[in-house]
Amino acid sequence: MNNNYSPTAYVSYKGSQNPLSFTLRAQATIPCEFQLRQYPWDEQECIASVKILNVPPASLKINKTSSSVTFCPSSLVEYDVKECGFHGVRGGFNVSLSLARRSEFHIFATYIPTSLLVGLGYGTLFLPVDSFPERGGMSLTTLLVFISLYTEMASSLPKASYLKSIDVWFVFGIVYLSLVITVHLATCKSVMTSQRERKATPIAFFVRRWGNDPEFGFEKDKRSLSAGSKEATILRIARVSFGIITFLFVFLYFVVVSVT
Structure with missing residues (x-):
């Protein structure tokens, strides 16, 4: 046995030559x-x-x-x-x-379907002026489907006390389709009146206004209602106005999104 052994002996090392490493593993849930x-x-x-x-x-x-x-x-x-x-x-x-x-889901599940619905509502402005039941029915159905889609989508969106970009998109679509329906309602009175008159007394109505040729009178009434009437003018103005509004909104919407 070595007589120089001492249990209280210490060996010293220079700290600069012997770095210490301490590893700590921690898992935490951090709110953002x-x-x-x-x-x-x-x-x-x-x-x-x-x-x-x-x-x-x-x-x-x-x-x-x-x-x-x-x-x-x-x-x-x-x-x-x-x-x-x-x-x-x-x-x-x-x-x-x-x-x-990752916005791919909302592009295919939200923006494309709603764009098609808005385009369908805008397309009703190109139907004949005397086809009010078709114009009104299509635009109203489009609005109801749009609102239903928004209600379903809103339940899965993150909650916030302010409007999000996707909310602005939906609000624009609802207001847009509502205005399209308003245009159709503004053009329905004379159309419905003319149709009731032709149904009630077709022969007397045509003879009284255009002479003894009922067929000629019907064609003249249809041409006046479709081409030069106030309702046709309203529809022509609406087609241009709504087209410009759609382009400006989509352009400004994505410009703001890309900038901010």
């Missing part, structure tokens, strides 16, 4: 406050702040060259991950996550 005004075209940033409490802030130094995020997912269920960042701060560090929402 999202701004949803641009939903579903929004981009979000979630920041997790880690503070080291048992080390004085002045003694803690983060090596920015060797410190980084070792694993960063490329995509999540509803988002594409743009960047995972690591930033040293006084007394700890921050880990940031930049997200961009």
Whole structure:
């Protein structure tokens, strides 16, 4: 046995030559406050702040060259991950996550169907002026389907106390189709009156107004109602006006979305 052995002997090492490594694994659920005004075209940033409490802030130094995020997912269920960042701060560090929402679902489930409905409502303005039942029925049905789609979609959207981009799109569609119906109602009085007169006394009506040829009178009445009447003028103005409104809204909508 070595007589020089002592159980209280210590061996000292220089700290500069013997770095210590401490690994801590932690799992935490971190809430992030999202701004949803641009939903579903929004981009979000979630920041997790880690503070080291048992080390004085002045003694803690983060090596920015060797410190980084070792694993960063490329995509999540509803988002594409743009960047995972690591930033040293006084007394700890921050880990940031930049997200961009995946909008493919809303393009095919919301924007394309609602665009078709708005286009169908606009198309009713091109029906003949004397076809009020067809114009009114189609536009009203389109509005009801649009509202039903909005009600169903709103139940699955994230809740917020302000209007989101997708809400603005739906509100525009509802107001747009309502105005189309208003135009049709504005052109229905003379059309319905003319139709009732032809149904009630067709021969007497034509003879009284255009002479003894009922067929000629019917054709003349139909031409006047379709070409030069006040109702036809209203429809022509509405076709141009609603077309310009649609183009301006869609253009400004996506310009605002892309800029913000």
